[in-house]
Amino acid sequence: MAAKKAKRAAKKRAPKKRAAVKKRAATKKRAAPKKRTTKGKTKPRKGSSTSPTNGASSTGSPGTGSSTTPADGTVGPSGIRIRMYRVGFGDFFLLSLKTPAGDLKHILIDCGVHAGDIGTISDAVAHMATVTNNNLSLLIMTHRHADHISGFAKCKDVFSQFNVEQVWMSWFENPDDPVAVKYQNGMAMVAQQLTMALAARSSPADKELKFMAENITGEPMALSDGGGGSNAVALKVLHGGFKNAAPVAYYKAGDPPTLPKDLLDAGLTAQILGPPHDLDLIKQMDGKNEEYLAGNDPAVAAKIEPFDKVFRLKGSDYPKEAFHDYGRKDVEKGVSDAQPDMLAARARQADNTLNNQSLVVLFSFHGKQLLFAGDAQWGNWENFLYGSKVGVGPNKLTDTSKKILASLDFYKVGHHGSTNATPKDALAAMREGVVAMVSTEPGYYGKEKSGTEVPRIPLLAAIEKQTDDQLARSDQIKVGDVEASAGLDAPGKPFSTADGYIDYNL
């Protein structure tokens, strides 16, 4: 209903040209997801996942070859290329920058897929390895969800051949910060228990909850041949699984980040906009984790009978006046209706919390401003946008945030296009004509009927409006024998495409 309204509204304000584009990218009715796990999966070509040099041809594509392949040395007039690999429901971005000497320096931002794995990430990693010649100037892990890091586990052999000059993570990942460590351990334990507790439930909604819990550990999916190894394995790779001993830096909002010399020389600058260093929140979540863990002691989880049998009474024998006029059945129903679904709430909260750990980075290169926001949600954004928590301050965009948003040239859409990751205020303050990319795969989270589908159709419509229809989503293109999502055409200007990825040169 709401989606339809939005569609109508979008059509009204959009001239014909835009309406056509809209059909292409965002508001086209989504077909049911294909069963890619069995049928549509690309077969990794022999050797491609372990030996990048034997993989795709040097200028080829991770798919089965394409005629529209952009030449791999190509960048835009400002010397920038942003590449989004299509991996399914996950993020895998490669930012390449041209140095004054004319060669390309590469920044990898996340590499993972979880729910909605279309089986292409190994090929994509192999392709990336070729393109970068196993050299990354900078690697950013926004946060430790499987859909952002599983590639590092699955392709750990490939990454073991990489030279990485610098790794950036959020302060939540610092192994020397006891607060952060305790916090992450607690989260992982909670996630494991949620996974166990949810195992007995089987509605479609519960499937999503399971995804959420598993996304935190990455483990059960590894077993079922999903996105690849566990998050623990991926983190190990990121913390020292490369050919060189790549230094890792941990940042919070406002920290001045240290860029590797080659990027600095090329003219790159960076700012860290999130996550904030919110110890209160941590403490709070910590306490809750403890409570939760204590309350879910497996030894006491079984149902108990609190009193001796002699005290039991059948409902029909209970004094009727106790039920007043409500009636016994009604009272009993009231008790069951009032029970909150703690498990679901807990799983959503854990998902939320981890997303808010996302490292949010603003790059500036030759006057172009690029914003990579990970999966940051309100709790992370609000600090940057308003300088305070929503509800306790004036809650007006700060001058700094307004300035930054108004100057943006590129925005990596947060959280695969879900409603909670791109605040309206932020979107509205972005420069009109900003270019955006979203990596997503429909049909795995949410329902269009209840307005929770991801990617969120009206949100994408709003982004298209703000970007003057310069929004590309990863499933607009085919990769190998996985077709583009039903009803989507390939992205037009300013993007170029190949089999398996979309480029934006600027």
Next chain:
Amino acid sequence: MPSIFDATTAVPEPTVRPLKVYAFDPSAGHLMGNIMSISLNYEKLAPGPVGKKLAVVDFDGSNNTYYEPVNLDDPRILIQGGIDPSESDPRFHQQMVYAIAAETLQRFETALGRHIHWRPGEPGANDGIPVLLLMPHAMYQANAFYSPTARGILFGYFRASTTQPGKNFPGQTIFTCLSHDIIAHEMTHAIIDGIRKYFTEPSNIDVPAFHEGFADIVALFRHFAHKEVLLDTLRKTGGRLFDDYEKPDASMGQRDDRRNGGTAQPVIEAQISQANPLIQLAQQFGQATGMRAGLRQALGTPPNSDDIKTKIEPHDRGSILVAAIFSAYFTIYVRRTENLFRIFRTGADIDDRQDLPGSLAEMLAAAASKTATDFFTVCARALDYCPPVDITFGDFLRALITAHYETDPADPENIRDAFMQSFRLRGIVAEGAKFFSEDALRWDAVRPNALKPITGLVFGDPNGLTKLEKDANGDILREYVRTNAKLLGFLMDQNGEDIEIPSFHPTFRIGPDGSLKIDMVVEAVQTRFAKLDDDNGSFPMRGGVTLIVTQQPLDDHDLRPPPKVRYVIHNQLSKEREQKQRMHYFAHGYVKHFHGDEAGHHGHGDGHGHGKGAGDDDDEARFQINFGLIHGGL
């Protein structure tokens, strides 16, 4: 001798019913007077117990069974003043839940000067809650909550962790219905929901926190009001009380506080010192009842104005309110007992005695208990002076100041000042008040004759109004509010036809000088549905006024003038408020969500309708506080 004084053999109706309860919960054992007897106003009880306003229904949803209800009128039980405390007998549980629920209700009724009704029904929708159900063993869950859906309070039971049992025996069954605090806390939620129809809409960050904080305040003041419990602890800790407060009323500025390491912070209140035994007592109460660490910490640390900007979880934020109220309480307690210490010191002629003589302890306990009752009363009365919608801590401060002014305008003990200072130190400010002074904080009184009197309004007496009187009042008030809608600040696009009167309550209150004050508290509310955005449906946006209407004294012609409106406590609809609320709902997850097939609320746990999905865009139920989620630690 007229016959009316003839002797009779009829036994007089009893006035009170004594019942045994735990002062804390079973884990406190027999320490600190843990087993106590409370006296309730007598009412006839059916097995359950089932009374006029409260009915205990012992249904266990997890085991799908009922437990034998207690008959408190059984002579064998009556003769011993109720069943003796026992964890293994559900009938004692039923007795304790009833006893503390009834006592909490009684205290509110006394403080408010009127009868309390539960959540009223909606014509055509539901019949409200005529009798509140108390279910001592509703579920196997570490949770307890008030639920309008279930028309009552659900108490859970669970097993202590085998690895981290805390103060409990590993793996033992813990009953939330045996915690004195939990019962009082949940009752407070039910009572507020009955008084104010729209207070459970989480329209700003303070709303859920206000509920949690206020409920904790009620629970804590109950402990302080029980003199026996207080006495026990004061005897144990009393020596230092004397030692500490040579200058109990320390003023703003630098105080060499040896126990705070001589920090040069502004310490306006005596009570921030860790060594204040009442603080310790509050913390002990907290510990004994498993109270959250956040509250214990808020009571035990110096106030700061940052917390209010950063703490958003309902319990944590609520703790700020609790601490502010208790600070003021301790300040007044210290002032009231200052002389006792002076006398004691003079007589004892040494400064560092560790023992507190029994009679002094007794007097201190009496003072603490009376002060607790006074403070509870003003807090409860302040509820009536809050705007009808969208409560904030700042509003509550203004309500407190006004409520106190109304009963005790002279304020010889500077109680209002104590409130103001302790709120100010915690950064709680009142939006709309120009200055932080008593005058500015008190709600503005209506200019004489600016509003017409309300002719024909019936105040009745403390026994309540008849249905006919209520109906007549309702018509008069609706008419009055519509006629004066513009002056009262309502939107006029529908000529005031859309203003409803959710409640009106005549109140009969005794002031400190013994005088009876008769007022009527009237809520008038206007509702508009505002769009969240293109695809998230709409949310209810409400504005309105609380009117305080007062009976007038007879005039010179021996006539009774019609009652006048003295306060118009307003929070009307505005674009600004709408935008603020919209943003709040967005940021705190009341919109449809990624990963959220239902009204997916994450984060702060103050959302998630009453089990209805977000499928219906204009479903008001998603904008209701769910105490089940909040109390479940979410």
